[in-house]
């Protein structure tokens with residue numbers, strides 16, 4: 356009930372249109388009942404009425420034909436408007452829900468994205484909202500239409516001949532049960548097909564994305580067998596669905612024809628006894644056809660309602676996720692120097708395990724700092740805390756002696772440039788990606804920024820230069836080059852703190868040299884932190900911080916750490932031996 360009231364809240368702005376749609380649907384129901392009645396009158400009063408002169412009978416038939424034409428035209432116009440209006444309302448409502456949902460998702464904390472796969476969030480915003488749209492476009496008005504049509508048909512049958520109606524009433528439960536059974540099995544088969552289609556899609560998405568691994572490990576045959584399994588399941592469920600159709604559809608049609616035969620047979624007796632006219636019998640049969648339509652429709656809508664409930668529940672669960680409340684909207688917005696301090700910082704992603712334990716750090720502008728440590732030591736987590744992607748559980752992080760919580764976090768993030776290992780570029784041109792679609796920033800400034808990270812000569816050589824099109828998150832541009840582009844972007848937007856999570860893949864010697872040079876230049880007046888995987892790249896750092904198991908275990912220059920013969924020394928030895 357709460358769910359429905361939340362859904363209806365979205366429909367509220369369109370209430371007038373909704374009432375209009377329902378009025379149109381009601382008129383449509385009324386007009387739909389007219390044609391059998393018109394034909395009945397034509398047969399009874401003019402075709403079989405021998406007491407009238409022939410010319411009057413023709414005139415009557417002509418008049419009735421006009422009525423028939425008018426009523427079918429009215430059906431056409433009303434159907435058009437009802438479809439148009441309901442689609443318009445449903446489309447608008449879903450447009451609003453989708454926008455609200457996406458805005459909400461944008462405000463969720465990173466911890467939410469850790470817990471939910473991106474595919475699931477996409478399905479909520481794209482598909483579940485579509486199910487809700489079906490509810491507004493077809494269910495509400497259809498139910499009104501079906502219920503009224505069904506009642507109208509029964510009233511009309513009773514009016515034509517209540518005694519015939521009572522005598523053939525046994526056919527209704529038979530038809531209803533057959534229809535419900537058909538729907539039940541059809542739905543079951545349809546659900547199986549749908550879930551198998553999702554399995555095929557999921558299999559393809561995962562294995563096409565992992566194609567390099569498939570090829571490297573010669574796993575083509577294994578993969579094709581795996582695909583064959585899910586594909587076969589899909590094929591089997593399709594056959595199952597076909598059986599349901601092949602058995603039930605003809606069964607329902609046959610029962611319907613038998614019902615007509617029963618009506619005709621009984622009706623013929625009534626006609627012989629002169630208690631029924633030919634026109635009445637025709638109308639009865641025609642109304643039976645109208646009886647079947649809403650019956651079929653209602654059983655179909657039941658499924659849509661179920662889907663809507665399930666989808667609405669998922670949508671509102673997502674809407675109820677608490678948003679990120681970090682920092683102070685009214686707080687400090689500018690980083691002056693870029694001095695960063697960690698005071699007894701403890702952090703974890705999940706309850707089970709501390710990732711950073713009692714970290715104390717101090718980063719100053721004008722110093723090139725490197726953070727090193729084995730995989731999973733907690734280096735990236737330090738970066739994620741500085742740019743406010745996550746918040747520490749204990750302890751404090753200060754920038755320019757002001758606690759992170761006292762900053763406007765959105766403004767702060769603009770000035771802390773965290774360049775991840777795998778930079779994602781957006782669809783657009785290289786130029787769009789550096790100036791982040793801010794067209795007021797001129798190309799000269801973009802060029803300057805690219806020059807500062809030593810990547811301009813590379814871009815200049817591309818056939819379309821700055822206008823090179825970026826596709827699929829930056830396919831075709833190496834991880835290192837993407838990092839340089841991200842660095843240029845941060846220079847353009849005047850970031851004060853730069854944290855570079857060194858790319859470990861796709862990086863050639865030249866790109867690596869460019870990064871080194873750019874980082875060294877930047878560190879002259881900015882705070883630059885390099886998270887390094889290959890120790891060869893940090894030899895020249897002013898200070899190296901060694902993280903081990905979530906703790907800072909050593910700190911110093913390359914030479915002092917080598918002399919110490921501790922963890923850094925061991926890491927270096929291992930890499931050197933490689």
Ligand SMILES: Nc1ncnc2c1ncn2[C@@H]1O[C@H](COP(=O)(O)OP(=O)(O)OP(=O)(O)O)[C@@H](O)[C@H]1O
Pocket residue numbers: 469704705710728729730731732733734735736737888
């Ligand atoms: N979003 C997350 N949710 C849960 N655990 C996470 C998350 N991100 C990282 N971890 C875990 O936290 C630990 C520290 O990860 P972190 O990425 O900080 O390490 P790292 O030193 O940067 O590693 P690498 O050198 O491989 O990049 C790892 O054990 C990792 O599995």
